[in-house]
Every structure is written in C-alpha cells, then in structure tokens.
Amino acid sequence: KAGVTQTPRYLIKTRGQQVTLSCSPISGHRSVSWYQQTPGQGLQFLFEYFSETQRNKGNFPGRFSGRQFSNSRSEMNVSTLELGDSALYLCASSLSGGGIYNEQFFGPGTRLTVL
Amino acid sequence: AQTVTQSQPEMSVQEAETVTLSCTYDTSESDYYLFWYKQPPSRQMILVIRQEAYKQQNATENRFSVNFQKAAKSFSLKISDSQLGDAAMYFCAYNGLRANSKLTFGKGITLSVRP
Numbered sequence: 001k002a003g004v005t006q007t008p009r010y011l012i013k014t015r016g017q018q019v020t021l022s023c024s025p026i027s028g029h030r031s032v033s034w035y036q037q038t039p040g041q042g043l044q045f046l047f048e049y050f051s052e053t054q055r056n057k058g059n060f061p062g063r064f065s066g067r068q069f070s071n072s073r074s075e076m077n078v079s080t081l082e083l084g085d086s087a088l089y090l091c092a093s094s095l096s097g098g099g100i101y102n103e104q105f106f107g108p109g110t111r112l113t114v115l
Numbered sequence: 116a117q118t119v120t121q122s123q124p125e126m127s128v129q130e131a132e133t134v135t136l137s138c139t140y141d142t143s144e145s146d147y148y149l150f151w152y153k154q155p156p157s158r159q160m161i162l163v164i165r166q167e168a169y170k171q172q173n174a175t176e177n178r179f180s181v182n183f184q185k186a187a188k189s190f191s192l193k194i195s196d197s198q199l200g201d202a203a204m205y206f207c208a209y210n211g212l213r214a215n216s217k218l219t220f221g222k223g224i225t226l227s228v229r230p
Contacts, residue, residue, distance in 0.1 A: 033218070035220075042206075042223055043220040043223070044220075048217065092160075103165070104218060106160040109159075
C-alpha cells in the first residue's frame, strides 16, 4: 500500500500571500489530521477531517482552513501568510480517527518558508 | 486539557548501550492511549510503541519498551542495544478515547547515538 503523500514537499512564499497544501491518505483511510511543527512550539494539532467534515479543530486563527474531498484527499489553506507560519506541515491519516484509536500514519510533510 | 511534557531536549547514548527517554503527562481521563513516535532527520514520523492505559503490562516492541506508571502519569521509553539508526527526534504523545480527542505531543527529544 502506498503511504501518505504530501505535495508540494517544499514551498517558499512571501508575507501576505496564501498557500494550499495537499495530502493524499493511505487508501481506505477516511480520517486526515493536520499538524504544524516548529522548533519553538513543537507539534501542534490544526484540524481533523473525516468523511468530508471537520471533526476536530486546534487553536489556530481562521487564516488556517482545510477541506476534505470525497476520495478522502485533504487540502489545507493558509491565507495572508505571516513569517510565523514558516513550519513543517504534517498530515496523518487513519482508518476512522477519534474514539477507539486507529493508528495515525504520517506523511513526509511540506516545508513552508515565508519570507 | 491534556498536556504532555518532555523535559529533556537532548540525550546522547553510546552504540549498544541502553537509554531511557522520559515523559510525563496530565489528564483527567481514566482511559487513553500513549505513544512514542520517532522522527528521523528529514524522514517521516513513525510509531515506535503504543500503550493502552487500561493495560497494566508495559508494552514492548523488540528493543523498545516502556515503563508506564499510571498513578504517577509517567511514560518513559527504554531503548536497548542502541543502534546508529536510532538517532532521531522522539515524541511522546497522548490520545484520549472520546470522538473529539486529538493526538497531543510533547516537545520532543533529540537522541544522538555515538559510534
């Protein structure tokens, strides 16, 4: 089975721009979660999507948004980029997420640099 | 809210020796999962070991074992016979059992292995 894939792997943007990151989960997985990883804050949960619905959300401003498509692929969007948004963005997929635990499998991440 | 604390930012171990990585957590829930994840440099995060809180027996996966002390809310990872490939960042993480539970990570610890 193919693993979780994320595109693009690297991205450079300037302040004020917006960006869209993509995540394709493992086939059959219906839950996709997004995390932001920075040296200072570590790994922080952004949101989780399950069956095209946002099921859980972390404490991030409204500039961070996401969606999930019927094939379980997910995108996250960051509008009006700030320097502090520079981070590694990880997505993870699992069979169903939440409740009874299903292991999360992580993608390689998208490294976003905001100049 | 649940919190996970990894107080040691870095550790070093001699190849073939044993090292223990510490983790404490705080929660009001009685049932939950605890994890150790490994993130090698520029590589994907992978699950090392998982512990269900309702199980008294400590989890073991080959050279990796945990010391789970539920009353003390402590969850340490022991790596035996350390290998060069064990060099990575290790994250302790918590996940509750409620449908809206999310994976909460500690700040991580960078483990280096000396040849």
